[in-house]
Amino acid sequence: MSSSATPDSGVVTSTDGENVGANKARAEELKNQANECFKNKTYEDAIKLYTEAIELDSENAIYFANRSFAYLRQESFGYALNDAVQAIKCNPAYLKGYYRRAGAHMALGKFKLALSDLEFVAKRCPNDKDAQMKYTECNKVVKKMAFERAIAVDKVEKSLLEMCRDLESATIEVDYEGPKLEDGKVTVEFMNSLMDWYKIEKKLHKNFAYRILCDVEALFKKQPSLVDITVPDDRKFTVCGDIHGQFYDLLNIFNINGLPSETNPYLFNGDFVDRGSFSVECIFTLFGFKLLYPDHFFMSRGNHESMSMNQMYGFTGEVVAKYSQTMSEMFTMVYNWLPLCHCINDKVLVMHGGLFSKDEVSLDDLRTIERNRQPPEEGLMCELLWSDPQPQNGRAPSKRGIGIQFGPDVTKSFLAHNKLDYIIRSHEVKNDGYEVAHDGKCITVFSAPNYCDATGNLGAFITLKGNDLKPQFKTYAAVPHPKVKPMAYASTLSLLA
Template structure:
């Protein structure tokens, strides 16, 4: 509305203030609602748009945040926060040059802004890496990057003080070498359930960390296992392995205490219980290192019973924005983060269970002819591109309307029930399981019950009051009729958050990308 009345302007201001209250409560979806009400009454105030952009950034809606910031700047070219937030939105959209340009303007006006400077430096790093890849054609750089976890040398950690002071459970390591007698990774010789339990109880739950040598070796060993898995995992407990339960969890986002509760409530990983965690196990929560190391230890201990799909937060740009890199540097080192980063590039992108259920973090392909064979052919060993199947598996979301629509996130698409139905029919599948979005009940079936979103981080970011959920695939032993599930081979269970130490989400972030 270009000419609001005095009453409309007054009411809009109240809605803006209410939105600010919800931001303080970290209820960003509700904040967006109130900022939207303010804008609907009075679209002449720049700060309404830049405030909504802040909340949209918190929801990973980079495209809408960028659009709002552009509107804010058009109304007030001196709105520094709008330039800052648009720069962050561009980072989320992988538009690093555009982000750098906006952040340069921020630093001209506020040269001492540490968070803007941090974001600017991150953009420069991505741009330099891109230039280098183009200059050498990518192959040499990529090859070197893919060897990070294999080039770990055990002796390089031996003089570290943290190793000398460590009094927790011990591991034995073996340096693997290639035909040239060069370091080619680490093998842990004695990973055990006892070590995992002691690591959790005597180290992590007491607020301690493993020595950097242990962390590096765990990542290196797990990376080798993940690298040797196919891009599309296939699990079976219908015709064979009928005594094995397969449990599927969604996002856990560094909520370590809730992860432990999952295993306590629903059973530990083991030969009779396979788990699949469907991406986004790091970022936001302040125990991402603990979650990642626990998951990698379980992968090493039970390679045939523990699986991980890659999420959109197992990527460098997200880790820089949402806390995992800063947490990893605080608790361990930049080198350990680099090892994690490279290991994330080896994570599989999707899983099929019993030939019926396909599981990916984000959503379905936009290509109307795409089949599961296309997933198998993806070269996943890199950061995701800006477009294409690889990106869509990590980023896309369902919508209620038929067909394809633009994504609020700006990456991937929104896809309707007809897209889901045709993909399942084309690939002879029964249902799609995905994660990627908070669902207040933990689980939400839509698209004629053909698609389920499962989210396993209850009370997400200590603010959303949502439940968590888990999907058990138990052929012939499931329970239809609950939580809108219509499949007798599935058992859905929900759970609530458990108490944890008073450490806020992203507690170790050095400002991250500045918001």
């Protein structure tokens, strides 16, 4: 079997070229062009070309498997799963179809289903080291999850406060020259020192890291699932989208727009971590500002503030490498208390993902969501974190395989029902860092430029004033960062996705 990390070339070797047929020959040309687009990381173009090839030859498993891989790269996990299934239907002996299906299941956190496909491949390719390694790693994950479920019944859960008390008594080494909390509290001086410390790739001492986690959890616990924000008429308010562990681009936002303060408030709209390899630096910077300005700095939960995403896409590995497994568990506890959405001046609703599979959802419904858990696979909490807009009216199954896609009519109805002006959401890479859709009523903002050092997109943030709430967009390019590649701490299984 050829490498799982490249699209299949599927060279036609018929001895009678005249019998291949014009359509199949053209389909092969399109597939080859698509493969080149894939290699150049222009996945949208690759998908269009694979689709044209499929329209000409819908029985070729390779075309579906290759398009599945491109969808995986775009994080359209639902579409990727559908194509992998179709590839297997076209050719049940085509092993890359099973590889692609495993990748889609893995991306959706369905490890047992992925294991079944990887086992199928591994048994048929006993000499393929990559196949054997992926199967072994996935098997470890499934066994670990089963073990954790088994012991959970008897395990006496400690609160995060109790965990901090056990850990923060560790001696601070005399040669530690980094930032220190003052009487256990975050100050402006501490935050400036912390960002400077992180710039030179130094680590915050674990005692202070534990204290920040403990204090920010206590703060989030006091907030409802929907937080109301009041912006005075003459004041600016800034909304940022996904950061994804791109610390140096986060600092660039503050350089462009000013540091957070009581007169320069911010809302960061989820997906602070994963993929980028400076996620620890991002999250402690954001948590520090939350503690410093609790009423002027806001954070919404994203779909990547979850255990399964963190295990796959790097945050758990990064925390373990820089601190400990215990601290990664503490982050999970904190993320469970992050608010799910924010409403600005009773007129603009901000959430990470999008809208809902049912009509007449009210803001009060969102306020009463029980959020202290891992994200479910359906319902309001799931859809707030995972849904995406679509250009056509109505609703459709999500391209991601979780949440829904919602059209302009759904947005219009939701806004009218709740007397809102528009929604702001994040969750999707946009070439310009933002997109205005649904007749101006659904705005996407994405703040990680050149996402994963690969996509070439701009980043953006939104500013608005309380008197008119008119969104203004500021875009910016990526800035240099130390030579640590994205996904450096990710699970080897993430390569499937």
